[in-house]
Amino acid sequence: MIIAALGFAAYQGVRSSMVYYLTTTEFAGRPDLRAARIRLAGRVDSGSIERADGLVRFAITDGITRYRVRFAGPLPDLFAENRQVLVEGRMDPSGEFAASQVISTHPVEYKEKYPERAVTPAP
Numbered sequence: 001m002i003i004a005a006l007g008f009a010a011y012q013g014v015r016s017s018m019v020y021y022l023t024t025t026e027f028a029g030r031p032d033l034r035a036a037r038i039r040l041a042g043r044v045d046s047g048s049i050e051r052a053d054g055l056v057r058f059a060i061t062d063g064i065t066r067y068r069v070r071f072a073g074p075l076p077d078l079f080a081e082n083r084q085v086l087v088e089g090r091m092d093p094s095g096e097f098a099a100s101q102v103i104s105t106h107p108v109e110y111k112e113k114y115p116e117r118a119v120t121p122a123p
Contacts, residue, residue, distance in 0.1 A: 021086075024065040039088045040067065040097060046081045057096075060085060067091075071099040076105035 020030075027033065027040055034055065042060030048068075049058045055084040056071045069087050079102065089099040 023062040024060060024067050025035075025062050027067075028065045034091050037088070039086050040069075041086050042067070042083070044079070044081050044083050044085055049081060060087065061083055067097050069096070069097045069099050069103050071100075073102075075102055076104040078106060080104075 020033060020036060022030065022033075022038060022040060024040060027038065040060065040088045042086050045059040045061050045066060049056065050106060051057075052096050055074055056075060057068060058071075061067075070092075071087070084105040086103040086105070087099040088101040088103070089097055092098045094121050
């Protein structure tokens with residue numbers, strides 16, 4: 001009986017800590033997850049970043065579906081327009097995604113900031 005109770009408690013703990021990871025279009029197709037805590041993946045839409053009163057508002061998109069995001073807190077250094085991000089949080093009743101965390105992904109392609117300083121390896 002004790003082992004069953006411990007197993008059930010462990011299962012509930014794991015289940016309650018699960019966070020879905022979806023693109024914006026996948027999330028649009030899952031109305032059952034509107035109140036769930038999720039990670040939403042997308043690209044920061046150009047011209048959508050607004051800062052006011054300690055809040056940052058921006059839009060993310062996967063090129064098909066777009067959502068407005070609200071975040072209060074420090075943004076990652078790599079956060080910028082057209083950069084891929086993950087936002088973790090919940091959709092609020094107004095249709096805006098209330099993020100508790102913003103994670104900016106590293107660009108896929110590395111570009112030298114000062115190409116003139118690059119050292120060419122010896123032959």
